[in-house]
Amino acid sequence: MSNRNLGRSVFGDPANTGKLLSMEDAQALLNEWVPNERLRLHMKQVAANMKAWALEKEGADELIARKWEQAGLLHDADWEKYPDAHCRVIIEELEKRNIDPDLIHCIASHGPSVFGVTPVSKMDKMIYAIDELSGFIHAVALIRPTRYEGLEVKSVLKRLKTPGFAAQVSREEIQEAVSAIDCSLEELIQFIIDHQKQVS
Numbered sequence: 001m002s003n004r005n006l007g008r009s010v011f012g013d014p015a016n017t018g019k020l021l022s023m024e025d026a027q028a029l030l031n032e033w034v035p036n037e038r039l040r041l042h043m044k045q046v047a048a049n050m051k052a053w054a055l056e057k058e059g060a061d062e063l064i065a066r067k068w069e070q071a072g073l074l075h076d077a078d079w080e081k082y083p084d085a086h087c088r089v090i091i092e093e094l095e096k097r098n099i100d101p102d103l104i105h106c107i108a109s110h111g112p113s114v115f116g117v118t119p120v121s122k123m124d125k126m127i128y129a130i131d132e133l134s135g136f137i138h139a140v141a142l143i144r145p146t147r148y149e150g151l152e153v154k155s156v157l158k159r160l161k162t163p164g165f166a167a168q169v170s171r172e173e174i175q176e177a178v179s180a181i182d183c184s185l186e187e188l189i190q191f192i193i194d195h196q197k198q199v200s
């Protein structure tokens with residue numbers, strides 16, 4: 001088992017605050033680094049949830065919402081090509097491109113137990129809470145004939161209580177992540193269903 005602990009908690013340069021990729025460049029990076037369509041869809045879903053959360057719950061302006069969106073869009077960008085060095089490679093790439101340190105910290109904190117980085121900002125805490133749950137909800141939708149159509153929170157909760165379903169998803173981490181934000185598990189599941197169902 002490779003050690004993916006990042007061994008640091010400071011990322012990027014404060015002088016780059018507010019510097020983001022253009023959406024075209026972010027999309028191009030994703031297309032180049034992530035040939036796997038399913039993984040790309042996962043990142044687009046997390047991005048849609050993050051952007052919607054920033055706009056609807058945090059009163060974010062357009063620039064801040066784009067920062068949340070890009071963190072979601074790129075958080076697993078190096079997973080397919082560099083699984084042993086995930087998420088070190090994408091972090092170093094964004095540092096090289098002089099991208100906003102908050103965005104880089106957010107990506108670094110999307111898996112505290114793996115990367116050893118504690119979520120600090122609300123953006124950090126939300127990517128941690130949304131990431132696994134988004135993938136889990138998509139897995140629940142995929143086994144239904146009507147997919148997201150008519151998918152209810154209670155069906156997702158039932159699957160969460162079924163240890164054999166998507167067994168690799170840590171229920172403890174989902175609970176831990178949600179307990180750090182001002183939103184119940186039920187509300188977050190509904191929010192994610194509502195905002196990722198149209199992402200393709």
Ligand SMILES: [Fe+2]
Pocket residue numbers: 042046075076131132
């Ligand atoms: Fe992810």
